Amino acid sequence: MNFDKELDARGMNCPLPILKTKKSLTDMVSGQVLKVISTDCGSVKDMQAFADQTGNTLVSQTEENGEYIFFMQKK
């Protein structure tokens, strides 16, 4: 999937992946896609909750070798 920016949140625990995601989205424009890589299994539910509450779209989420990859499209 194409993306405009990547955030490496590996090794970070709650709530850092969410806070860094929010920060990364701040200087992006509407429609751009942020790729987030996380190793925090709690971020699977939290990223969806973040998307639901902020209006950004969680385009996809996958797991690969203990890493969670999210594509978040900015509102």
Place this chain on the structure above:
Amino acid sequence: MKKMAIIATKGTLDMAYPPFILASTAAALGYEVQVFFTFYGLQLLRKDLSSVMISPLANPAMPMPVPMPVMVQMLPGMESMATMMMKQKLKKHGVASLQELRDLCLEAEVKFVACQMTVDLFEFDKSEFIDNIEYGGAATFLGFAGDTDICLFV
């Protein structure tokens, strides 16, 4: 815009996390957030957070590497040791430091209000606290809290 208010009354390392985690996350979700620090919670507004500690004493739920009798927990240096171990654990698991979370709160424009009465009571020197905080009382807090979606006492 949704609003959240938190009253932070504890000044220990473990109890410092919930208010800062919730405040920073709520701000990231678009909430307007205010945290009112009162009594021991004031310690969390110090410029230097190194005095914020955790004690295994009277804290039976704290997981310990080896079972430790209360008589041992009360020995000098145990508090510093427990604090050091807790900080190492937090770091190992990728949990942000208090300083980092507090900075993220401030960056996200979370409003910190320090209880003026507590400052007077314990004769705190305001110069020991971080800048960009306000001082107020119960009525100040309720003025904001009365109109919030979430209000927590920690």
